[in-house]
Amino acid sequence: MNKRIARVAVLLAMVGWSLIAPQPAQAQLGTGSPIVTVTSPASGSTVSGTVPVTASVTSVGALTVAGVQFKLDGNNLGAEDTTAPYSVSWNTTTASNASHTLTAVARDSLGMLWTSDPVTVTVFNDTTPPSVSITSPASGTIVGGTISVTASASDNVGVVGVQFLLDGLNTGAEAAAAPYSASWNTTTASNGSHSLTAVARDAAGNRTTSAPVAVTVSNGAPADMTPPAVSITSPASGARVSGTVTMTANASDNIGVVGVQFLLDGVNVGAEVTAAPYSAPWDTTTASRSPHTLTAVARDAAGNRTTSA
Ligand SMILES: [Ca+2]
Ligand SMILES: [Ca+2]
The missing domain is CATH 2.60.40.10 (Immunoglobulins)
Incomplete structure (x- = not known):
């Protein structure tokens, strides 16, 4: 029909x-x-x-x-x-x-x-969560001031956002586009160890939390404005020298001396001495038979320098 x-x-x-x-x-x-x-x-x-x-x-x-x-x-x-x-x-x-x-x-x-x-x-329902990892800073880094925290994220369909967290709490807004990064003013955190993580999500709501990155925040130390003190202790001023002699200097600093450089008439003699006692050999046979001036320059980690008398 x-x-x-x-x-x-x-x-x-x-x-x-x-x-x-x-x-x-x-x-x-x-x-x-x-x-x-x-x-x-x-x-x-x-x-x-x-x-x-x-x-x-x-x-x-x-x-x-x-x-x-x-x-x-x-x-x-x-x-x-x-x-x-x-x-x-x-x-x-x-x-x-x-x-x-x-x-x-x-x-x-x-x-x-x-x-x-x-x-x-x-x-098609996306059930595959994104993958995400923090690429900077590296775990174990000592950080201060304002730094950039960056993450790498990918998804079978697409990452729609990456949220950075400090000690489990959101820090800043979600980064919506690659490269995924956030600016972190570390002075808002206490000095010491902190944990950074990143959470990536896709349009279907799948979320993945990255492995944590542990960093140490170090802020608030005053800048070192004090240059080192340095003096040559040997040879004595006015001494007659011959052959190879040992130049020796005393150096100190409020924080720490990181190096002492000996100079002959303003020209470096050998490499910088980076540990006490500050001494180096000088082959006097390479110098003319006449008065010469020896000096030593000490520096600290902040870049302060002092030239000996
Ligand atoms: Ca997905
Ligand atoms: Ca100093």
Whole structure:
């Protein structure tokens, strides 16, 4: 029996001619009927999360629609919707990441079923969390002042943000684009050990926390403005020297001497001596037989320098 004859039969049934109207097989009658259409989502679209599935139904003649049952891959999706507009909320996370078929089956007041053309959609829900690691500063670094904290992050779909945390608390705003970095004014933290982490998230809400990076904050030490004291203790001023002699200097500093350089007439003799006792050999045979001036320059870690008398 074709569709036209089937519909005539339905109309006849409505006006009381059911005795002469043979009852068709409902599944055959409804399949492929143009009166029921899945209007959303669009065929070929990719869906995620929870989406509405909607259908429109065009009544035929005096027939009324009793309800619409949505189906996912042929199985009922939710309960039949008995009032227009016909829709059902579909939590796609309960379906596999794959191609799925949606249909809507309208039931008319006579109990006949009218099935829409299928709509094929692709379900893709991102369940893979990003990967993230802090690239700077390195673990164990002593930090001070304002530094940049940077992280590397990636995701199967896309990273939408990286939030940096200090001791588990957000520091600054989330970095929305690579390179992911934040400026950290370490003077707002106490001196001592602190833990930095970064949390990367993707559009689906998956989050990953990086391995912690431990740093030591050191702020507030006053700048060293005091230069070292230095004097040459040997050879004595006015001494006659020959062969190879040992030059020796005394040097001290409020913080610490990091090096003493000996000079002959203003020119370096040998390398800087970086540890006490500050002494170095001088081969006098390379110098002319005449008065010469020996000096020593001591420096501290802050770059302060003092030249001996
Ligand atoms: Ca992801
Ligand atoms: Ca000093």
